[in-house]
Amino acid sequence: MADNSNLKPIQLWWRPMVPNPAKIIIILEELSLPYTGTYLELEELKQPKYESINPNGRLPSIHDPNTDITLWESGAIINYLIATYDKTNKISYDTFPEKHHLDQWSYFQTSGQGPYFGQAAWFLLYHSEQVESAKERYLGETRRVAGVLDKWLGSKTSGDGNAWLVGDKITYVDLMFVNWNAAVGMFVQMAQRPKEDWDPETQFPHFWKWQSAMVTRPSFLKAVSLQKAEDVHL
Template sequence: MSKPIVLYSHATGPNPWKVAIVLEELKIPYTSKFIDFADLKKPPFEKVNINGRVPAIEDPNTGITLSESGAIIEYLQETYDKNNTLNYTSSPEKYLVKQWLHFQMSGQGPYFGQAVWFTKFHSEMIKSAQDRYLNEIKRVLSVLDRHLEGKQYLVGDKATIADLAFVTWDTMIGRIFGERGNEINIEKDYPNYYAWDQRITARPAVKKIIADRQAAMASAKH
């Protein structure tokens, strides 16, 4: 029996919950250790991740300490997914999964994150900045929607780590647009993406983590 992996997380940040989804999907024992934003840049946690960001993991079964959500997800799949239920072993599918995982990390994550910053937290409400990143969300959705034409999943005939990596940022689209929600109609404007998102979020492990995150966010407010 594997010893539980320690997942360093935060209640609101989407990236640690990407890792939690993969842990749940693969039924890997783990415990979540929530770190306050104020403590991320302090020496105790910087010994775990010098960059002062979550997620990070400590795996007592292999002795590795690892940060960066994409790297962690690939590590978990390669180390614990012995039957490759969430990946492929042959080309081109093996590399197409990496392609879409990297698109999530380089395209979806940063653009969605900047949209959150400029619509919710920046000291000045700069419409041009908001417009840029809200439009980038639409562009990312369009890329996924066009790719998913006639497809159930991003690669091949099953959900992979690439599909799962998009979930936690996608759940924030309504919150990000907020009062500007009338500018986007996902079901109508991106029907292939919408069907895929419904398919992925119906998975038991994904539903559990979405609920766990909502509970953690509610608890953090009190």
């Protein structure tokens, strides 16, 4: 494992129980990188102070004082952390074709899973009007994305008895999916939807086994346990 004892803490702008900031915490934890958090209330996101850091006014963002870079967009942040700090390929590959397959699945997460699962959550719980067609649309896309993952994982095995998206070990791209996987079940339950709307254990057994293996990892447990600004550090 790389010696990170001389690194300055990476600053993370975040909120608790939000899937995209939690993705960054998981990767920081997996790589044993020091970090500290700046907690933001929702009303602070679209203010000039934060928009000078992230012009999109969303979370997460980071500043790494070790390289003096500021980044936003969770996929870009994770790609940076892996390229800069995973020199031993603990949760990545630098071989062909695996490194390109990692890109493939990371793009699928940021362009497919995250937006569709997020829209399902929005229309189930937060939209000011009850739009049943939108709920059905995004729940259907949620199941479609899970089905893509389930089919692929069902075609794979690894030495540890689990199936992973790339190669024969867990990588950062697996971990990019875990928070939205966990969140959508909570949203469906809170909205009191029928079980057939989201029953991954029955509908997507390979997906379910994969997710069940990831939610036991200390990095995931740390990310979901964080509730206060002072909690965020390694």
